[in-house]
Amino acid sequence: MHIEQKTNKAKKAEKKQRRSLAIIKADCNVSQSDSPTLYLAILNVGLSNGLTEEALLAAAAATGGQVSQVLMLPSKSYCFLMCTTLADSQLVYDGMHNRATIGQKGAVAYLSYLLELPQQREENGWQKSLPDGLVLLQNFVSEAEEATLLQAVAAGAASIADSLKHRQVKHFGYEFLYGSNNVNPLQPLEQGIPDACDFLWQRLELPTFEPPDQLTVNEYEPGQGIPPHVDTHSAFKDPILSLSLQSDVVMDFRRGAQLVHVLLPRRSLLVMSGESRYDWTHGIRPKHIDVLATPSGSLTTQVRSKRTSLTFRRLRRGPCDCQFPTLCDTQQTTTPQEVCEKLATHASHLEQQNVHEVYDKIANHFSDTRHTPWPQVAEFLNSFQPQSVLLDVGCGNGKYLGCNPQLLSIGCDRSLGLLGVGNARGQNVFRCDCLQLPVRSSSIDGCISIAVIHHLASSERRLTALRELTRVLRPGGRALVYVWAKDQRKNDKKSTYLKQNTAVNKERTTEQAQRQKLAQQLEGMDQQLPVSLPVHTNRTEFQQQDVYVPWKTKDEQRTTFLRYYHVFEEQELEKLVQQMEDVVIRKSYYDQGNHCVIFEKSKN
Amino acid sequence: MKLSTYNFLTSMAIKGVKVGYPLKLTINKKDVIESEFNPVFIERLLPKLDWAAVYSAAQVAELADDIPAAQPDNMAEDEQLLQRLHHLLFEIDVLEGQLECPETGRVFPITDGIPNMLLNEDEV
Numbered sequence: 001m002h003i004e005q006k007t008n009k010a011k012k013a014e015k016k017q018r019r020s021l022a023i024i025k026a027d028c029n030v031s032q033s034d035s036p037t038l039y040l041a042i043l044n045v046g047l048s049n050g051l052t053e054e055a056l057l058a059a060a061a062a063t064g065g066q067v068s069q070v071l072m073l074p075s076k077s078y079c080f081l082m083c084t085t086l087a088d089s090q091l092v093y094d095g096m097h098n099r100a101t102i103g104q105k106g107a108v109a110y111l112s113y114l115l116e117l118p119q120q121r122e123e124n125g126w127q128k129s130l131p132d133g134l135v136l137l138q139n140f141v142s143e144a145e146e147a148t149l150l151q152a153v154a155a156g157a158a159s160i161a162d163s164l165k166h167r168q169v170k171h172f173g174y175e176f177l178y179g180s181n182n183v184n185p186l187q188p189l190e191q192g193i194p195d196a197c198d199f200l201w202q203r204l205e206l207p208t209f210e211p212p213d214q215l216t217v218n219e220y221e222p223g224q225g226i227p228p229h230v231d232t233h234s235a236f237k238d239p240i241l242s243l244s245l246q247s248d249v250v251m252d253f254r255r256g257a258q259l260v261h262v263l264l265p266r267r268s269l270l271v272m273s274g275e276s277r278y279d280w281t282h283g284i285r286p287k288h289i290d291v292l293a294t295p296s297g298s299l300t301t302q303v304r305s306k307r308t309s310l311t312f313r314r315l316r317r318g319p320c321d322c323q324f325p326t327l328c329d330t331q332q333t334t335t336p337q338e339v340c341e342k343l344a345t346h347a348s349h350l351e352q353q354n355v356h357e358v359y360d361k362i363a364n365h366f367s368d369t370r371h372t373p374w375p376q377v378a379e380f381l382n383s384f385q386p387q388s389v390l391l392d393v394g395c396g397n398g399k400y401l402g403c404n405p406q407l408l409s410i411g412c413d414r415s416l417g418l419l420g421v422g423n424a425r426g427q428n429v430f431r432c433d434c435l436q437l438p439v440r441s442s443s444i445d446g447c448i449s450i451a452v453i454h455h456l457a458s459s460e461r462r463l464t465a466l467r468e469l470t471r472v473l474r475p476g477g478r479a480l481v482y483v484w485a486k487d488q489r490k491n492d493k494k495s496t497y498l499k500q501n502t503a504v505n506k507e508r509t510t511e512q513a514q515r516q517k518l519a520q521q522l523e524g525m526d527q528q529l530p531v532s533l534p535v536h537t538n539r540t541e542f543q544q545q546d547v548y549v550p551w552k553t554k555d556e557q558r559t560t561f562l563r564y565y566h567v568f569e570e571q572e573l574e575k576l577v578q579q580m581e582d583v584v585i586r587k588s589y590y591d592q593g594n595h596c597v598i599f600e601k602s603k604n
Numbered sequence: 605m606k607l608s609t610y611n612f613l614t615s616m617a618i619k620g621v622k623v624g625y626p627l628k629l630t631i632n633k634k635d636v637i638e639s640e641f642n643p644v645f646i647e648r649l650l651p652k653l654d655w656a657a658v659y660s661a662a663q664v665a666e667l668a669d670d671i672p673a674a675q676p677d678n679m680a681e682d683e684q685l686l687q688r689l690h691h692l693l694f695e696i697d698v699l700e701g702q703l704e705c706p707e708t709g710r711v712f713p714i715t716d717g718i719p720n721m722l723l724n725e726d727e728v
Contacts, residue, residue, distance in 0.1 A: 348725060387648035389612075408649060410609050416718070423717050426637070428609045430719040436617035436728055438712075438721035440625060443612055443652065 013098045016044055017110040024078055028118030036090050038083050039114040045103035046077045054289035054301045056081070059102050059109075063095025067299055070291070071117060080117050089113070125261040126293040131253050133239075133274025136262065140203070140269035146245050150308060152196035153217045167226065168219040174315060176216050179489075182235045183214060185317050193312070200243070200269070200312075212241065212312035220249070220284070222304040227504075228254055228283030228513040230327045233320035236313040239273035243310040248302065250290040254513065255280045256520030263292055266307075278324035281513050326519045327512055332534055332543040340458075342531050343546060347457035350530040354548065354564040355455045356414045362551050362561060363417025367397040376591050377450060378403050380480045380598065388445035391472060393434050393465075394452030398422025401429075407446075412437070434465045439472045447472065447479040451594070454483040454566050457531075457546075462566070463576055470583055473601040478586065481577075482594045486542045486567040495593030501539035511540040518550070521560075535562060542567050568595045605719050607661040608693040611653045613719065615705035615712070618727050624705055626657035627712070629664045633700035643686045646693070647679055658692070665696055 020043035021032050030041070045051045053070050060067045060081060065088035071080040083089035097111040130136070141149065153170065169176075172193045174183040193215045201211045214236070218226070231240055244264040253260045253276065264270055272282070290302045320330040343350065359366065377400060381390065386406035395401060395411025396418045402409070402425070410428045413419050419429045432438050434452055447469045456462045469479045488495040494505075503509045515537045522535055529548070536547040548562035573595045574588050580599075587598040615624035655675040662671035670688040679685065703712040703719055712721050 387645055387652075389649075389652050391612075406645075408608060408652075410612065412721075414722070416720075419718050420716070428606050430605065430609065430613065430721050432721040433723070436723055438614055438617055439612050440614050440654070441616075445652070 009098075013108075013110055017112060020044060020078055020110065021112055024118070027076070028073075030118045031115050033113040033115045035113065036086055036093070037113045037115065038086065038089050039117050040081045040083065040089060040092060041112045041114050042079045042081060042096070043110040043112065044077060045107055045109045046079045047072050048077045049107060050104040051079065051102055052289075053291050054287075055102050057291065057299055057301050059096060059100045060092050061300070063091045065089065065091035065095065067092070069117075070299055080114070082117055125252065125259040126299070128258075128260040130262065131255070131260060131276040131280045133272065134253070134262070134276035134280075135271040135273075136264070137269040137271065138265060139267055140243065141200075141245075141267050143267070145199070146267055148196055149243070149310065150245060152194040153215075153308075153310065155194075167221075167224045170217040170219075172215040172217075173212075174214045176214070181229075181232045183315060185315050197310070197312070200241075204241075204269075204271075206239075210237070210314050212314045214313045214315060216311045216313075218309045218311070220304075220307045220309070222288045222306070223286055225284040225286035227507045227510045228252065228281040229510040230278070230281050230512050231313065233278060233322055233328045234316055234318070234330045237316045238277050238322075239271050240277055241312040242270040242272070243312070244268050244270070245308045245310065247305045247307040248290070249284055249304060249307050250292065251282055251284055253280045253282050254516070256516060256523075261293075263290075275324065278322045279327060281327070281510070281516060283510075283513070326516060329543065335533075335544050335546045339531065339533065339546065344458040344460070346530045347461055350457050350564055351455060353530060354562055358551065358561040358563050359415040360417045362553065363415055363421065365554055366551075367418060367421045370397055370399055373400055373403050374450070374482075374591065376589075376596070377448060377480065377482070380448065380478075381407065381446070384446050389443065390446045390448070391437075391439060391444045393437065393447060393449040393469060395419075395422060395427075395429060398425060398427040398429060400448060400450070401427040434468065435461060437468045437472055441471050442474045442477075444472045445474060445477050447477070448481075449479070450482040451484065453481065454568065455564060457564060457566065459576070463579055466577060467580060470580055470599075470601055475601050475603040478598060478600045480596065480598050481573065482591070482596050483568045483573055484565060485590065485593050485595045486545055486569055488541055488593045490590050497539060497593045498541070504540070511537065514540060529562070533564070536565070545569065570595065573597050605698045605714055605717055606694055607658075607665065607696055607698070608649075608653070609719075610661055610698075610703070611657045611693075613703060613721065615703075615708070615710060615721075617723060618705060618708055618710060621705060621707045624707060626654065626660050626706070628704035628706055629661060629698075629701065630704070631664055631698050631701040633698075634665075635697040635699055636695050637697055639690075639694050641687055641690045643680075643683055643690075646686045646690050650675075650679060650689075653693075658689070662692055665692060667692055 024030055024041055053072055056070060057067060066084040067081050068084045069082035083092055093111050096109055098108055100109045102109055172191055174188055176183055244266055246266060248263060248265050251262050251264050253262060288304055290304055292300055292302050294300050320328050322328055325331040381404040384407055388407050390407045390409045392400050392411040395413050398411050401411045411422060412430050412432045414433055416431060419431055422429045449469060453462045453465045456465060473479060488498045504511055518537045534544050534547050536542060536549045538550060546566050549565050551561045551563055553559045574585060574597060577583060577585055577597050577599050582602045583599045584602060585597055585599050589596050610629060613627055615621055615627060659671055659673050662668045697717060698714055699717050701714045712719055
């Protein structure tokens, strides 16, 4: 009986192993080796079922075998190890295969030797030189000085203390405002940087060094971290100093696909300047255990304990003039005058290529994402007398045309693809440009134009579109216009658009890290753009008014199309409407990241 | 394209065109889709329509015998006429055909039921 059970267990293991090997062959194109190699596939356990890098390394270490590389793939129930020698590899195999219950609910690991490791998606962040401009000064302060510094910042009770989602923070000199990721230079705090810190600057021995005037103290409990970010360029000068106290931690530096892990030992000072300050993000993963490289190049683990970091910065008090535009808020936020002129000159070509053609290509997928009428638009449509005539300029798939069945609703759009969807649903549609509506003057009771005129590339064209709405309205008729707002927050509340960015909202990453990733993806893209503009990162705050917004198709090609948008500043739409003599604004409001105006054509 | 939509379309955006209305309609292929008749709806909608274009649509749709050339008074009491107007304006769906500018002869095709009123940049 006992023997039979054992045989069953071995059979089960063999079957599971075979199945897993087929999966990794298909996923990663790696094959099994019959004889021992340095490479091991760990099957049946992985990130998808709760295995952590730390738990895996601990289990491997328990066998006595040395591991030099770990490769865990997201959402996979397997992972890979590379061992230092063949003997290590055999120790790990014998010690773990069908024995190590490291998966969820005690799932056991099955091991196989491989001919090679799969091609890595992310480079090993350990065998890397530091980013340019990054200097780590070990043992910068003594234990006695550490104690003095901790006491000094703890005593600063008058400073601003705050409990963020993932850590405790305290500010000296100026408060760091997390909503805007900036400081207000006009509002210094009563308590400046404690004098006890002054000896640090002398010890630095940097020529032309200006002492910092802002200090942020972060207290991290084990398991806490900080999402990858760059310190706002326009807020602070170069360099940024970070002193690690009480314990070690691993900080991750990223630029595009590049990743460098840096162990920040207790009592070390990190100096970030140049490229490392401006073009790399830095962050600390929220974990209880860090994975570290040993001097021999193998990997090991270290349990975290409480750590306090002192970040010293100097306010910039002006725009940033760095050479690294990707993450530079100064260089990303203003549309230069010459770009506006270029936009006006190339407007129709730009709209053709980066609005009309894109909508035709994405029509079906776009239509699938546009089905629920916005409540305040529906309310406007329901405010008309029965038998009123409604014209929806830029009707897309016609989702508003059937909204109030008591109206005669007619829609028009540039995109034939989208019109086809509405027409198939029995709606009244025709094709035209919103700059020349082929509609009788003064014949329409109500117009809506939802998310349309922000696709026009000059202020003159946006006004022309509004004039056309007014022309077709009968005297006393009303129009509702929605445009995308540059500001995606109102009263510090995020719009639906920003709320969809769950990775940022759960502090797994930052908008900056997402921008960096996009910039890297776009490098490989060969798009002929009529006007060179920044590409907006979806579900983040807009940095500039005139941008390309990417649309990624859901098919296998995952093609990225760039749509042109002019996002509106507050009051910009109202000012545009007020340029027309024959209308009165009835209402203007902000609705989920859009600026909205209802205006009425005068009766005389 | 329903003939109620036709009633609103013009070619006035073309450079040099003064009125551009009514457009000359040609029907090559049409469909008839029955829909619920609501006499009040038709009656109240009529003031918003241009009768000359209603009548010209009736002629093209070969329903001119049903619709008078001039708009009669007391329409509300003539339910039969309202019914005919309902049929003309809301039940006939032009699938293939064209609209032509009365002043320049510029043709706007109707394909798969959708009139293409888009103008080239040099026409406006």
